[in-house]
Amino acid sequence: MSWLKEAAGGAAPPKYKDDPNELTEKDPSIPNRYVTNKPANRPFLAYAEYRAQQERLHNEWLKKKKAHDEAIARGEDPGPLEPDPTAVQEVGLGAVLKFLLFALLFTALAGKFVTGSYTWDYDAKWMQLKNWMPRNDRLFSVEYLAKFNGEDPGKPIYLSIDGEVYDVTKGAAYQKGGSYHILAGREGARAFATGCFREHMTHDTRGLDEEERKGLEHWKQFYRDHKTYRYVGRLALPPIDPTKPIPEHCDPKKAELDRERLRKEAEEIRRKRQEELKAKAGRKEL
Structure with missing residues (x-):
């Protein structure tokens, strides 16, 4: 039951003492004291040995420096002095x-x-080499852009989306006979927004709803970030005649919804305009 006595605060165990025959190493921090070479002490002993070696090398270098300086004082040419082997090497920009x-x-x-x-x-996007190269802002006319429609094998294939012209030659779908060949050499901002690629090959984006405008921005970003297609310039877009009717959607149901939405928007604009005129008339009477 000796363990019960110790647990209750009984007599302390005997103090541990190293075997005197194993005290073979000088303590690096306390003079005239020896310690054992057990694993726990080895890092401290190795560091003490390293410090002693560094001090010895430094003292030897100081002697060489003194002799070097004395030779110079006597007018001799002792040659270059070797650097201090214990000097701390600073890490330079090159390293x-x-x-x-x-x-x-x-x-x-x-x-x-x-x-x-x-x-x-x-x-x-920043991993693509083309985005680090200066942009070539060529200005295309509608007629000149039409020459890059894939009909001439010796010319690249260009398309325009909302005035931004891209080289899509590497896209098989834009080649002659491809599913997107209708876009080659033409501007089709509205077609990208509505999906009506036969009816809406125009930059007229009047009357697009919010979802269609988001779709247009999506396609513009698609070409900007594409790994293969390259931006080559801008298209000089002719002005849109405001009296010209807004192109109708290729889907009759969507066309009817667009007409109803535009009618309501026009009524709302007229209502706000009438309210503004009434407010101005009331201020004049005052």
Whole structure:
């Protein structure tokens, strides 16, 4: 029952003492004291040995420096003085850039090994080389743009969306006979918004509802961010005649809904205009 006595605060166990035969190493922090070479002490002993070696090398260098300075004082040419081997080496800009280069190279090779892509399948806009190159803002007329419609094999294929002209030559769908060949060499902002590619090949975006405008912005962003298609310039769009009727949707049901929506919007505009006129007339009477 001795354990019960100790648990209740009985006699303390005997104090641990190292075997005197194992006290072979000098304590680096307390003079005239020896410690054992057990694993817990080895890091401290190794560091003390390192410090002693550094101090010895530094003292040897000081002697060489003194001899070097004395030789110069005597008018002799002792040659260049070797640097202090114990001096702390500062990390320069070159070393930092070298480290970053190796880190980038290692990351790219690891990505190629793991995912098959040097960029780890990361394909953001800024990873595309074309977005780092100066933009070539050529100005196209409607007639000149029409020459890049895929009919001439020696010319690229261009299309325009809301005045932004893109080179889509690498897209098979824009080639002659392709499903999107109707877009080649033409402006079709409204068609991108409504999906009426035969009826709405125009930049007239009057009367588009909110969903259709969002669709147009989606397609514009699609071409801006595309890995293959390249921005080449802008199209000089002719002005829209405000008296000309708004193009009707190719779907009769959607066309009827658009007419009803536009009618309500026109009525709301007239109502607000009448209220403004009445308010102005009331202020004049006052």
